[in-house]
Amino acid sequence: MSINSIFQFLVPKDKKFFPLFEEASSNLIELASNLHEAVNLPLKEREVLFQKIDELEQKGEDITRQTNLELSRNFITPFDREDIHTLITSIDNVADYLHGAASRMRLYQVDKITKSIRKMTEINLEACQNIDSAVKELSNLKNMNIIKDACARINKLENKSDNVYNKAVFEIFENETDAKNIIKYKEVLSVLESATDKCKSVANILESISVKHS
Numbered sequence: 018m019s020i021n022s023i024f025q026f027l028v029p030k031d032k033k034f035f036p037l038f039e040e041a042s043s044n045l046i047e048l049a050s051n052l053h054e055a056v057n058l059p060l061k062e063r064e065v066l067f068q069k070i071d072e073l074e075q076k077g078e079d080i081t082r083q084t085n086l087e088l089s090r091n092f093i094t095p096f097d098r099e100d101i102h103t104l105i106t107s108i109d110n111v112a113d114y115l116h117g118a119a120s121r122m123r124l125y126q127v128d129k130i131t132k133s134i135r136k137m138t139e140i141n142l143e144a145c146q147n148i149d150s151a152v153k154e155l156s157n158l159k160n161m162n163i164i165k166d167a168c169a170r171i172n173k174l175e176n177k178s179d180n181v182y183n184k185a186v187f188e189i190f191e192n193e194t195d196a197k198n199i200i201k202y203k204e205v206l207s208v209l210e211s212a213t214d215k216c217k218s219v220a221n222i223l224e225s226i227s228v229k230h231s
Contacts, residue, residue: 033087034095035156041080041108042149045115048073049142052115056122056130056138067123074116081109095155100226107219108148114212115141118205125201133185134202137178137209144174144216151223164227168220178213182206 048070055066084105088098095101118138121127151167154160185206193199 033091034084034101037080037084037087038104038152038155041077041105042152044073044077044080045108045112045145046149048077048112048115049138049145052119053138053142055119056135060126060128067119070116070119074112077109077112081105096226096230100222104219104222104226107215107222111145111212111215111219114208114215118208118212121205121208125204127201127205131185131202133181134205134209136181137206140174140178140181141209141212141216144171144213147171148216148219155226158227158230161227164223168224171216171220175213175217178210182210
């Protein structure tokens, strides 16, 4: 039995941090799902979903705050305190950027949603689903391959997002004649691409935690 296995056996079963991680990743899926649904609706029908996204982003902030509060209260933690802080913060960063994309679409009154925007919300949703799959394995750290495979898929999705973004920006400058529309679409696409980058950051910390405890 490895030292890490012995340590995990001796440490009391965590009842605070893992539920918070799972709540944060589930909230992330719901936020990404609402955003993807919103971009497939006409402009006038998106507001209800945008309001829901506002609520989910605030919920994510509350979960992050509660996790950091638990860190200050608890001496014994399931893994490194720095890793706990980095993980919950990185999940919250994804939510912030997805919320940012919704806010820009609402603020700029983006009427026509391009195929690239729909594709990037789809990529982000899939990345968030993989984050959730990996997070749910943290409580026992027995199925390392599930975490590893989920992180590998997130990395591939991030590369895919880069390709979609680069092609979309090229097409905007090639075909769009209205300067305002160029700014609108590039802003939205840029924030969506950044959201996928943040998903990759979550994958990196998840892989780091799994390696430390394997």
